Amino acid sequence: MxxxxxxxxxxxxxxxxxxxxxxxxxxxxxxxxxxxxxxxxxxxxxxxxxxxxxxxxxxxxxxxxxxxxxxxxxxxxxxxxxxxxxxxxxxxxxxxxxxxxxxxxxxxxxxxxxxxxxxxxxxxxxxSWFMQNFVGGHPVAAGIRATGEIITATGDGRVAFVDADDIAAVAVRALLDPLPHNTDHLLTGPEALSYAQCAAIIAEETGRMVRHRPVGVAEFTKLVRESGVPADFAAFLAGLDDDIRRGAEDRVTAVVPDVTGRAAGSFRAFIARHRAELTESAALPAV
The missing domain is CATH 3.40.50.720 (NAD(P)-binding Rossmann-like Domain)
Known part of the structure; x- marks a missing residue:
């Protein structure tokens, strides 16, 4: 075969x-x-x-x-x-x-x-939300590099950010395992963190000043629209932030280790691996 x-x-x-x-x-x-x-x-x-x-x-x-x-x-x-x-x-x-x-x-x-x-x-x-949002071309990453700010409408809500490497590892098993999974897989990282906690970890790992600036849903919708996102999708994204604020993403699952046989990667380890990408802008002040 x-x-x-x-x-x-x-x-x-x-x-x-x-x-x-x-x-x-x-x-x-x-x-x-x-x-x-x-x-x-x-x-x-x-x-x-x-x-x-x-x-x-x-x-x-x-x-x-x-x-x-x-x-x-x-x-x-x-x-x-x-x-x-x-x-x-x-x-x-x-x-x-x-x-x-x-x-x-x-x-x-x-x-x-x-x-x-x-x-x-x-x-x-x-x-859950990707750790990769904090690096590369994502607006969160761009804000970190340009101004040292993460702007969201999430308040103190927490998210168990997940590494795309772990998502892909589960996907490969779901595509290739002899027995079909025939189920939904809710994938998270090993800990739920607020954006303020994420900012603190990034600051500790990079030596740069990074902070979370919470805004309201209406202001966040406006900011997303100004970035070029269609109005209906901007409102949808702002609504997701509001869901986080209300606790919708404050959960941790064991799917990654259960399916792949290895632990899910932590946010701190991810930031440490991508330290150079987060410190490439001179606009970021030192701590």
Missing amino acids: SEPTILVTGGTGTTGSRVATGLRAAGVAARIASRKPLGADQIRFDWTEPATHAPALDGVDGVYLVPPIGLSAPAPIVEPFLAQAIRAGVRRVVLLGSSAITDETPGLGRLYSLVRGAAPEWAVLRP
Whole structure:
């Protein structure tokens, strides 16, 4: 029996690139879907161009499914793709969802039931907020580097931030384990922290002054909109911050160690690994 081929949508993104690396390390072919493919292992794929879907699915056994980004109601785009995937012979689908999204969440929550109902074998990953939001091009990271501030509407609410490496490790197991998981996986890191606590850890690890500046939901919505995010999605994101303020993300699960056999990475260890990225701006004052 030949080894499976897995289509990785969002294959150049935060989790998708890591999933592709993990699949290859396991000796499995990863076909990376990208709007601008580079290399023999990548194929052109655009959610808004259905003509790109069939070639991407040709000969594929499983799909790591990252929904279209920035849409509050992506189901009308994802549903026909899923149906086409099953007709093409795909058996296993692993969906990247979010701990902040439930089945009852308007628009986005519909994706969970779509995957459960369409795929013979499936898993829904519902990770907490990414540790990677504090580095790279994310607005949180940009604020840290530019002004030493993390601006949120979360108040003192806590989040068990999770490393994308751990999300990918669970995804690879969900894609390759002989027995399908056929369940939702709520993924978290090993501890829940407020943004003020995160700022303190970053300051300790980098030697730079970093603080959390809490704002109200209306002000945060305005800030997100000014960054170029559509109004409806900006309001949705601000609502997630308000959910954090009310305790919705203050929880820790054992899914990462249970599925992967190793401990989930801590926030402090993550910041220590990325110290250089957080100190590259001269605008940050020393502690």
